[in-house]
Amino acid sequence: MSPNGKFSALTRSSGAFAMLAIDQRESMRMMFANTQTDPVSDAQLTAFKLAALRALTPLASAVLIDRQFAWRQAIDQQAVAQGCGLIAAADHFIPSSDEIVSNVVIDEEVNPQQVKQDGAAALKLLVTWRPDESAEVRRTMVLDFIARCRSAGLLSIIEPVSRKPKDGRVWDLQLGIMEAARELGNLGADLYKAEVPLFGEGGERAVRQECARLNDIIQGPWVVLSSGVAPDDFPQAVEWACREGASGFLAGRAVWRNVIGAPDVVRALTDDAAVRLRRLCDVVDRVVDRH
Numbered sequence: 001m002s003p004n005g006k007f008s009a010l011t012r013s014s015g016a017f018a019m020l021a022i023d024q025r026e027s028m029r030m031m032f033a034n035t036q037t038d039p040v041s042d043a044q045l046t047a048f049k050l051a052a053l054r055a056l057t058p059l060a061s062a063v064l065i066d067r068q069f070a071w072r073q074a075i076d077q078q079a080v081a082q083g084c085g086l087i088a089a090a091d092h093f094i095p096s097s098d099e100i101v102s103n104v105v106i107d108e109e110v111n112p113q114q115v116k117q118d119g120a121a122a123l124k125l126l127v128t129w130r131p132d133e134s135a136e137v138r139r140t141m142v143l144d145f146i147a148r149c150r151s152a153g154l155l156s157i158i159e160p161v162s163r164k165p166k167d168g169r170v171w172d173l174q175l176g177i178m179e180a181a182r183e184l185g186n187l188g189a190d191l192y193k194a195e196v197p198l199f200g201e202g203g204e205r206a207v208r209q210e211c212a213r214l215n216d217i218i219q220g221p222w223v224v225l226s227s228g229v230a231p232d233d234f235p236q237a238v239e240w241a242c243r244e245g246a247s248g249f250l251a252g253r254a255v256w257r258n259v260i261g262a263p264d265v266v267r268a269l270t271d272d273a274a275v276r277l278r279r280l281c282d283v284v285d286r287v288v289d290r291h
Contacts, residue, residue, distance in 0.1 A: 009121035016284035017248030023066035035261030055269035112152035122155035129180035159193040185218040200237030215245030226254030
């Protein structure tokens, strides 16, 4: 379903969301580390993010940027194209010995009023959902986040992600996608960012059936992210999700993942990432329901 006018800062003229995520942090550092022998510096991450912003935001309807490596630089250098909405990541990632993002809390260094002055239209909060952790803690954090957004006049975007339990029990990550939506999808966030059910695998019928289930659970607009889906497969996954009620995408890896490690990053962003993003924009313009 196409969202209403309150999202005009984040959508294309078609009413569809075609949003770019460039807020990855230590996960992006790991991607670079897999392509080089030298240590990956903070400056290298910032340079890549700024190059991606310049190359890709002329196409994106909005862009999600992190405080740690790129927000201030992007604003000060005017790296985001005019007409591309700004979303600030408001999550602080806590690692563990075996996970880059083991837990998440609200980033107290992100001031909603300040990012609003910088031009932001929305804040985003990632929420790790595990069957063996407190639902009440998750709900309380999401409600706090929504209240902070509302008080600053910003849209709220939540991104629950299904993760393995820490107590070692057997668990279906796909079931977690649905359970997260049931728990957090109707607490009042303006937009829900969901993992693609089945990670887009298993054929059209199976994926669309699960997307329809997700659409029935979330009583509001939702978009899909690309983590877990191969970049070449993501456009099809987006189409299936949108045909079952999604309003577009907020994605990063499926757009720029293949650029990391390229000898000429700027050229690769133009020749590869921009082509992928343009294709995704065409998909949502064509498929998202406008009624």
